[in-house]
Amino acid sequence: MLKIAVLISGGGSNLKALLDAAAEPGFPARIVAVGSDTQATGLAYAQAAGVPTFVVRPSDYGSREEWGQVLAAALQEHGVGTGPDPGLVVSAGLMRILPAGFVRLFSPRLINTHPALLPLFPGAHAVRDALAAGETETGVTVHVIDEGVDTGPVLRQARVAILPGETEADLHERIKQIERPLLVETVREIAEGILVLPGELG
Numbered sequence: 581m582l583k584i585a586v587l588i589s590g591g592g593s594n595l596k597a598l599l600d601a602a603a604e605p606g607f608p609a610r611i612v613a614v615g616s617d618t619q620a621t622g623l624a625y626a627q628a629a630g631v632p633t634f635v636v637r638p639s640d641y642g643s644r645e646e647w648g649q650v651l652a653a654a655l656q657e658h659g660v661g662t663g664p665d666p667g668l669v670v671s672a673g674l675m676r677i678l679p680a681g682f683v684r685l686f687s688p689r690l691i692n693t694h695p696a697l698l699p700l701f702p703g704a705h706a707v708r709d710a711l712a713a714g715e716t717e718t719g720v721t722v723h724v725i726d727e728g729v730d731t732g733p734v735l736r737q738a739r740v741a742i743l744p745g746e747t748e749a750d751l752h753e754r755i756k757q758i759e760r761p762l763l764v765e766t767v768r769e770i771a772e773g774i775l776v777l778p779g780e781l782g
């Protein structure tokens with residue numbers, strides 16, 4: 581059974597999809613902790629499911645690296661990112677760039693979901709940027725986090741057509757409807773060994 585820790589910053593609908601999947605009999609992963617950089621509303625989903633939560637705020641530390649060290653320690657306290665069975669960290673709407681020291685500790689067992697077809701539209705405004713560029717199609721990417729911003733190896737992608745006159749909020753909501761099952765299936769495939777993370781032996 582794969583141990584998962586999820587990192588969020590906001591509403592946590594992707595987290596909720598993972599919690600719901602993990603509650604199904606036969607799902608090959610369990611969520612052992614949910615962390616955030618802020619008092620995210622989505623933490624309530626974890627609390628309702630009886631999953632431990634923690635908040636590590638960057639503003640409480642002198643540098644991003646120091647924040648990353650405390651975040652890493654919090655994850656390791658829950659048995660993720662350490663030992664022979666390190667599990668997997670899933671960034672699902674964490675709106676912070678993870679510092680290099682943190683990435684080196686966890687990658688490639690550190691994945692992110694991003695609302696665009698990477699390498700197109702990296703960064704925090706991917707949906708807005710795709711609309712502004714006049715695209716007719718965008719999508720979602722689940723990828724391994726490396727030391728760049730949304731540059732790590734792509735694991736899975738799905739396409740979403742952009743409708744004429746669509747707002748950023750409406751498009752993002754439609755992307756998230758595709759994103760949630762894609763993230764759940766990607767985690768399932770990693771847990772079952774169907775999807776081998778880059779640099780690991782199949």
Ligand code: GRF
Pocket residue numbers: 588589590591592593594595622672673674693694695756759
């Ligand atoms: C997702 O679209 C994620 O890719 C992006 O922020 C959104 C988070 O949504 N970075 P939620 O908090 O899981 O509802």
